[in-house]
Amino acid sequence: MSPAITYTVTAFEHWILSYLYVKIMPSFNRSVLLELPIPATMDxxxxxxxxxxxxxxxxxxxxxxxxxxxxxxxxxxxxxxxxxxxxxxxxxxxxxxxxxxxxxxxxxxxxWHSPHFYAYFPTGNSYAAVCADILSAGIACIGFSWIASPSCTELEVIVMDWLAQALDLPEFFLSTGNGTASEATLVTLLAARSKIFCQMQKKDPNITLGKLLDQLIVYCSDQAHSSVDKATLIVGCKIRKIVSDDNCVMKAAQLKQAIIEDRAKNLIPFFLVATLGTTATCAFDDIAGLGKVCQDENIWLHIDAAYAGSAFICPEYRYLFDGIEYVDSFSFNPHKWMLVNFDCSAMWVKDRTYFINAFNVDPLYLKHDYQNVAPDYRHWQIPLGRRFRSLKLWFVFRIHGISGIRKYIRKHIELAKLFINYIENDKRFEIVFPSTTLGLVCFCLKNGSNELNEKLLKSLNEDKRIYLVPSMVKGRFILRFAICSYLTEVKHVDYAWTVINEITTKLLTKT
Amino acid sequence: MSPAITYTVTAFEHWILSYLYVKIMPSFNRSVLLELPIPATMDxxxxxxxxxxxxxxxxxxxxxxxxxxxxxxxxxxxxxxxxxxxxxxxxxxxxxxxxxxxxxxxxxxxxWHSPHFYAYFPTGNSYAAVCADILSAGIACIGFSWIASPSCTELEVIVMDWLAQALDLPEFFLSTGNGTASEATLVTLLAARSKIFCQMQKKDPNITLGKLLDQLIVYCSDQAHSSVDKATLIVGCKIRKIVSDDNCVMKAAQLKQAIIEDRAKNLIPFFLVATLGTTATCAFDDIAGLGKVCQDENIWLHIDAAYAGSAFICPEYRYLFDGIEYVDSFSFNPHKWMLVNFDCSAMWVKDRTYFINAFNVDPLYLKHDYQNVAPDYRHWQIPLGRRFRSLKLWFVFRIHGISGIRKYIRKHIELAKLFINYIENDKRFEIVFPSTTLGLVCFCLKNGSNELNEKLLKSLNEDKRIYLVPSMVKGRFILRFAICSYLTEVKHVDYAWTVINEITTKLLTKT
Missing domain, CATH: 1.20.1340.10 (dopa decarboxylase, N-terminal domain)
Structure with a gap:
């Protein structure tokens, strides 16, 4: 790289330049400008x-x-x-x-869309979503307020309502989109902090945010996603992981115990993240039980259903969100399992007051005449600008229909069952955490040490024919097999099983 | 909408379902699965x-x-x-x-890409960037770590270096991309908070983040973007706006005075956002002067050059960032003025330690073997997932070359001069804040009241032939005329002037 600063000027030279610039103006030469060609960029x-x-x-x-x-x-x-x-x-x-x-x-x-990709969770894609991205990129508006591009705001409200209906969410929810579930968790945590601060200020007008922060405590399961840690790191409050049960489910009794202990230490519990479909094992926290506790204890209940949320488009899986009436905010990622490409996260909230409290900054250049009749989504998010993301959901709904999305989800779940069948019929393996209900299967070598299971995972990924990631749950090293790709068919699961079988045999013969 | 919960089950039914599910497995029927068709989504x-x-x-x-x-x-x-x-x-x-x-x-x-759009600041676009978006959407990987898609991380490092060279930034900067400048400001503020907390903990191991937060104070100019307010709202610390001079420039003397006053109140100044190209009038803070103060006072200096940063690709504008050697972090938006569509914001930092301190959460499912040899950009941002954004910068650099981007920037600046020429030759108007050097022109009716100027702006926007937004600066209501579109030519500026002239004449005749 060339030296840092080649074109520096002194303050005096700067002043001269500014002076000349203003003085040159009256003798402005149009012909020079007319001959200035630029490259064909939006051609x-x-x-x-x-x-x-x-x-x-x-x-x-x-x-x-x-x-x-x-x-x-x-x-x-x-x-x-x-x-x-x-x-x-x-x-x-x-x-x-x-x-x-x-x-x-x-x-x-x-x-990520290879039929041999069984790692993390799926990320969605479809020609419908890619076409919508072309349109979004082609229009290239920045929808931070209603006036900045009305259809950008209005389509988002409408398709989020479509989505809420398709999932059969309660009617009291107001909707908004986000880039990712991590952002949804952070934004909600900030709103909850704003709510508790307002409440505490009424009791003690001299309380400062800093003093309050030292007392605030967030709860989540020991199985919650790392984005909850990240959000509390950002907000600067304490976090306590509630120990989940043997099936990785967070239950009301453990939450209640934690609240009693923490209140005795003069802490203020104010926010709980419950997960529907945890990252490690796709476990479902007991929303109904936790919800009642949150209601009694003035705790904001946020649901992170990043992966599993898409499955609620199928009525037969809605029993998994039993208790949703207690929820203050609910978020999931259509960009995981609903054919929409990254990024597209959906969130619904009961009360938008505290979002607007947490984020509202309104300089004149962003004000417009319709501020009170249409939502300005800039108050619901961290960035100011906003892509026309709702086009992706709209296209996918229209091109595939709710029926098509259901078929897609159900097929993935059936493929996971096929894999479970393989594992269960091989005595070397066992399914762990049998709460498995959707497209993720957790397994390991029966009676195998963590070291041995880690070796198996490493051998599989070095082989590179299929790709999966591990998890450490309740002290056990386990392998996660997630059905991810549109292309995944029975033959691919058969193939994956063949690879796992072969590598395992090699490994067990060696040791 | 249909009633809230139609498919609830009791805990007992749930148990039965789970039990049946596990028991059904051994009798798994492959033929059913083979006949499950799904819609053609990634066709x-x-x-x-x-x-x-x-x-x-x-x-x-x-x-x-x-x-x-x-x-x-x-x-x-x-x-x-x-x-x-x-x-x-x-x-x-x-x-x-x-x-x-x-x-x-x-x-x-x-x-936003109409040649009659003179509002806000420009947002970039080009066929190159749209094509890169197609590829990014087509690959649809989630680049949160090196292993999650190596080329996604590596291309970002390389094109950010290209960009730093093209702008002639100092060599000590490490690079990262973000979605927007708002995110860059927040992420940097969090890193600065992490740094000062570490420093204070060394002096007093009992200090809590809450106690410290009540003392921390952020500075920015009274002309800084609203995203600085948003970031401090999120972080929960105090903010003080330094009064800028008559040309809207923040200067060292005013900053120094504020620091003296605030230290006397037992506050801890730790973060300054200086702006190169303010939103209201495109003013340039005195980086060199401010930088020396920040160095002496242990204050993190962040530069928000969201709009103006693109201009530094032209050597003749680099005098505007004189003093950049003092800077801790520097961010600008290629998606504004460098032909890349939203979202694509670039940031460079001197020391990544405090970013990683502020965000590092490392569950097993995100760990991989190459953690220490390649940057995992998830530690530099709020979301976990990351689009393949660097493709857009890469395509734009290759398709248009540095020379093409320079031509584009220079033409916009010349068009702004043309507009200035019109304003200066009409006695009803005056240019306000003559620091204008790039593509934004601020003007108003000479001796016109704020009410009259507001009426003019309202009449212009109701007319809908051209679009501009206002600003309130130093108590004056002003009109902002920003050259935004690829399509803007001399004839469009002529036309805009005709419209402004016509509407002004009407307005002044009426009043």
Whole structure:
């Protein structure tokens, strides 16, 4: 890189420049300006021709994804020597980029939509969502307020209502979208902090936020997602993990005990994150029981259903959110399991007052005449700007219909059952945490040590034919097998089983 | 909406269901599963045909954007009666969506890329960025760690280096991308809080975060963006606005005075946001002067150059960031003025330690073997998931080259000069805050009251031929004219001037 500052000027020179600039104005020369050409950037013809090349590339990628190694075979730093050290000074042809892609970018992609990807949780995708993204990118408005692009706000309200109906959520919920579930948790925690601060200020007008923060305590299960830790780190309050039962379910009795202990220490419990479908084992906290405690104890109940929420589009799984009437806020990620690509997280809240308290900053350049008749979603989120994300949900609902989304969810659940069947019929393995009801299967080597199970996971991922991630639950190292891909069929689960079988046999023969 | 909970079950029924589920497993029926069809969601052929329809729609939109009314003519709630009240149960044809778009969504769009849009600041777009978005959506990986998709992390590091070189930033900066400048400000403030907390804990091991928070104070100019208020609201510390000078520039002397006063009150100054290119008038704070104070006073200096940052790609504007060697973190939005569509914000920091302190939560399912050799960007941001945003910067650099981006920036600045020329040659108007150097021009009616200027702004926006937003600066209501669109040419500025001239004449004749 060249030396840090090559074009510095003194304050005096700066003043001279400013002075000259203002003085030059009256003699402004239009002809110079008329001859200033700029590159064709929002060129419709280039969009059509390059866009088609790009679509073709993605379509070919989707066709071949099954035959690619799900994990890339590269080492950290692989890309640097393959690209120039500086941005090009002069334009390149679009076809050059297309030609480069396979040998540079694609070599280092972990294929989340490969039928051999059983790691983490799924992330959604569909041609409907990609088309909606093209439209969102093409319009490229910044929907921070109603006036900044009315349809951006209004479509979001409507499709979030569609989604609430499709999931059969209670009517009292107000809706908003977010980028991710992590943001939903943080935003809700901030609203809950604002609520408890208002309440405590009424009792003691001299209380400061700092004093209160030292007393505030957040609860979640020991199985909750790391984003709850992150949110409390950001907000700066304490967090206590409630010990879940043997099936990884957080129950009311343990919560109640914690509240009694913490109140005795002069702490103020104010926020509980319950999970429907935990990351490690897809366990479901006892919302109905926890909800009653929260109601009695003035605790905000937030539900993180990031993965499992999509399943509630199927009536047969709605028993899993029994107790939802107690909930203050509910969030899940359509970008996980509802065919919408990242990012698209949905959230509903009972009372928007405290969101607006927590975030409302209103400079003149953002004010408009309709502030009280339409929601300005900038008050519901951390960023100011907002993509036209609701188009993705709208397209997916219309192209696949609720019936299509249900078929998709149900098929994944059936495929998980197929895998369970394999595991249960092999005496070397056992299913752990039998609360499994959706598309995730947790298993391990029966009577195998943590070290042995870790070796198995490592061997599987080094083999690279399939990809799964582990979890540490109740002191046990377990393997997580999540059905993730649109392409996953019976034959792929058969194949995954063959791979696991083969690698396990090798491993057990060695040891 | 239908009643809240239709599919509730008792705990006993739940137990029965779980029991049956586990027991059914051994008799698993493969043939049922083999016959379960799912909708074609990631279908390559549909992607090609529907994607082309979508591209055609966007290309046609770009061709006609100039002739559309920049502000929509609708009232809040316009969209609800135009769409069904529920999501469709059955799939619809993609062509039906395309057919609906004009009469539903497009009727309510504020056209940010219209050459008649002079409001807020620009938001970037280009066919290169849209194509990169197609690829990002097509790959649809979630790049929260290196292993989750290595090229996603590695390309980001490389193009951020390209960007730093293109702007001639100091070498000591480490890079990261964010969605928006608001997120960059919040993330940096959290890192600064983490730093000061560590420092204070060394002096007094019993200090709590709450106690410290009550003492912490953030500084910014009275011209700083509302996102600074939002970030301090979230973090929960005090904020003090330093009064800027008559040209809206924050200076060292005023900062020093504030520090003296606040230290006397037992407060702890720890974070300063300086702005290069304020939202209201595009003023530039005196970084060099402020930086020295921050260095002496142990204050983290963050630079928000959201809009103006793109201009530093042109060497002749780099004098505006004189003093950058004092900076702890620097952020700007390529999605404003560098042809990249929203969202894409760039940030550089001197020391990543405190970011990782502020955010590091590491459950087993996110750990991998390469944690110490490649950055895991999840520690640098609030969400866990991360889109493949760097593709957009990469495509734009390659397609347009640094030279193309410079031409684009320079043309906008020349167009602003043309507008200044009009204003300066009309005695009814005056340019306010003559620090104008880039693409924003602030003006108002000379000797006009705030009420009169407000009337002018309102008349202009009701007329809907052009769109601008106002600002309130130092007690004056001013009009902001920002060059925003790729399509803006001399003739559009001429036209905007004609409209302003006509509406002003009408207004002044009436009053």
């Amino acid at each position: 419709p013809d280039q969009l059509m021709s390059c866009g088609q090349m790009m679509l073709k590339f993605v379509a070919d990628y989707w066709k071949t994804i099954e035959n690619r190694s799900v994990l890339p075979s590269i080492q950290p730093g692989y890309l640097r020597p393959l690209l120039p050290s500086h941005a090009p000074e002069k334009p390149e042809q679009f076809s050059q980029i297309i030609n480069d892609l396979e040998s540079t970018i694609m070599r280092g992609v972990t294929h | 390559p052929d549909q992607l090609m045909s529907c994607g082309q329809m979508m591209l055609k729609f966007v290309a046609d939109y770009w061709k006609t954007i100039e002739n559309r009314s920049v502000l929509p003519s609708i009232q809040p709630g316009y969209l609800r009666p135009l769409l069904p009240s529920h999501a469709p149960e059955k799939p619809e044809q993609f062509s039906q969506i395309i057919n609906d778009l004009e009469s539903t969504i497009m009727r309510g769009v504020t056209h």
